[in-house]
Amino acid sequence: MSNSNHWSKEETADFSYTFLAWYEREKRTLPWRENKDPYRIWVSEIMLQQTRVDTVIPYFLNFMTLFPTIKALAEAPEDTLLKAWEGLGYYSRVRNLQKSAIQIMEDFDGKMPQTAAEISTLKGIGPYTTGAIASMAYGLPTPAVDGNVMRVVSRLFEITDDIAKPKSRKIFEETMQDIISRDNPGDFNQAMMDLGSSTCTPKNPSCNLCPVNEFCQSYEKGTVGNYPVKSKKVKAKPVYYVGMIIKNEKGEFLLEKRPTEGLLANMWTFPLFPEEMMTHEVEVPAGGLHEIASEQTQQIVLKQLQEAMTQKYQLHPTFMKRPLPEIKHIFTHLKWFIACYYGQVDQVKLTDLPENCEFVHPENFEKYTFPGPQQKMLAQYQKNIGQKK
DNA sequence: AAGTCGGGGCT
DNA sequence: AGCCCAGACTT
Numbered sequence: 001m002s003n004s005n006h007w008s009k010e011e012t013a014d015f016s017y018t019f020l021a022w023y024e025r026e027k028r029t030l031p032w033r034e035n036k037d038p039y040r041i042w043v044s045e046i047m048l049q050q051t052r053v054d055t056v057i058p059y060f061l062n063f064m065t066l067f068p069t070i071k072a073l074a075e076a077p078e079d080t081l082l083k084a085w086e087g088l089g090y091y092s093r094v095r096n097l098q099k100s101a102i103q104i105m106e107d108f109d110g111k112m113p114q115t116a117a118e119i120s121t122l123k124g125i126g127p128y129t130t131g132a133i134a135s136m137a138y139g140l141p142t143p144a145v146d147g148n149v150m151r152v153v154s155r156l157f158e159i160t161d162d163i164a165k166p167k168s169r170k171i172f173e174e175t176m177q178d179i180i181s182r183d184n185p186g187d188f189n190q191a192m193m194d195l196g197s198s199t200c201t202p203k204n205p206s207c208n209l210c211p212v213n214e215f216c217q218s219y220e221k222g223t224v225g226n227y228p229v230k231s232k233k234v235k236a237k238p239v240y241y242v243g244m245i246i247k248n249e250k251g252e253f254l255l256e257k258r259p260t261e262g263l264l265a266n267m268w269t270f271p272l273f274p275e276e277m278m279t280h281e282v283e284v285p286a287g288g289l290h291e292i293a294s295e296q297t298q299q300i301v302l303k304q305l306q307e308a309m310t311q312k313y314q315l316h317p318t319f320m321k322r323p324l325p326e327i328k329h330i331f332t333h334l335k336w337f338i339a340c341y342y343g344q345v346d347q348v349k350l351t352d353l354p355e356n357c358e359f360v361h362p363e364n365f366e367k368y369t370f371p372g373p374q375q376k377m378l379a380q381y382q383k384n385i386g387q388k389k
Numbered sequence: 390a391a392g393t394c395g396g397g398g399c400t
Numbered sequence: 401a402g403c404c405c406a407g408a409c410t411t
Contacts, residue, residue: 046407049405089395089397144406203400232402
């Protein structure tokens with residue numbers, strides 16, 4: 001266990017002075033730094049969770065145009081909301097954002113709560129975001145400990161606690177509690193972010209340019225490279241799917257809305273089946289369905305595809321013999337491999353489709369929210385099939 | 390404490 | 401290919 005703070009009152013004041021002067025000089029101009037509107041700060045902090053500044057900026061501007069107030073957010077249709085988040089990832093963030101907006105309308109008279117305890121009751125706002133909003137919007141001396149802060153602080157004080165462990169966050173919060181500026185905690189927290197992204201980077205930090213290197217214990221000892229201590233993550237587990245790209249006579253494609261909970265909740269995809277469902281009668285090569293050489297084995301697989309389509313959708317497509325080139329999509333904890341088959345149906349009775357399914361013309365795809373794998377499947381179709389006509 | 394939940398940039 | 405990112409929630 002590391003001892004956190006070794007600074008005297010004078011050193012602490014010295015650090016704040018130097019650090020805040022650097023921030024005032026070098027801070028980035030960002031849309032959510034224009035003022036201290038708690039709503040803007042809140043939305044930006046949610047978007048910035050596990051997401052880079054450059055990625056967030058256009059989403060933030062669009063979001064503020066669409067939903068300029070907490071009230072507008074609370075009243076927004078769910079489809080519009082999800083569409084505004086399309087491509088940003090971690091989609092539960094935007095659902096929680098709206099839940100909290102409704103909660104603020106009902107319990108806080110439409111005004112953002114102004115104490116850390118109340119702020120942290122909102123859905124999607126954990127310890128980090130509570131500290132960020134409380135300090136930046138209301139000037140409260142609340143630590144906002146994220147990955148940047150743990151990296152910077154671990155180097156400043158040579159803290160060896162594993163930052164991958166939930167328990168360690170407390171150590172860093174206590175250290176920040178000791179050193180955070182009482183006069184300007186909001187800028188102090190933001191200065192930590194800016195320093196972490198520009199100078200005190202994970203790899204090859206620019207210590208010679210660091211405004212506070214004279215305060216840094218690991219810099220003094222030449223041990224910066226040892227910090228932060230972080231245990232390794234388990235690597236993504238492979239999952240194999242068969243994707244069905246089904247077109248009807250009107251040029252419409254079969255889409256399915258995913259369940260309301262879990263991975264990619266409420267988003268639209270081409271139908272997916274677990275690969276095992278298609279291959280329990282055959283031996284699949286290590287490389288997947290793409291490497292099946294035998295004509296006979298292919299026929300068996302195709303028969304399975306058709307049975308699956310009949311059972312689930314009451315459709316009888318004519319499939320291409322071989323799948324499109326394999327699609328790979330990596331999530332944090334899963335690695336999807338998708339063998340896409342293209343099939344056509346000549347007659348459609350929409351009443352027979354399951355409730356969460358629709359045939360949709362590509363002209364109208366813009367109205368549907370598509371996650372990454374879906375985008376790749378569509379691209380693969382357009383590249384190999386769509387252009388031939 | 391461990392697992393779930395996305396996507397993109399960098400090395 | 402692995403690592404990282406302005407994390408929070410569920411179990």
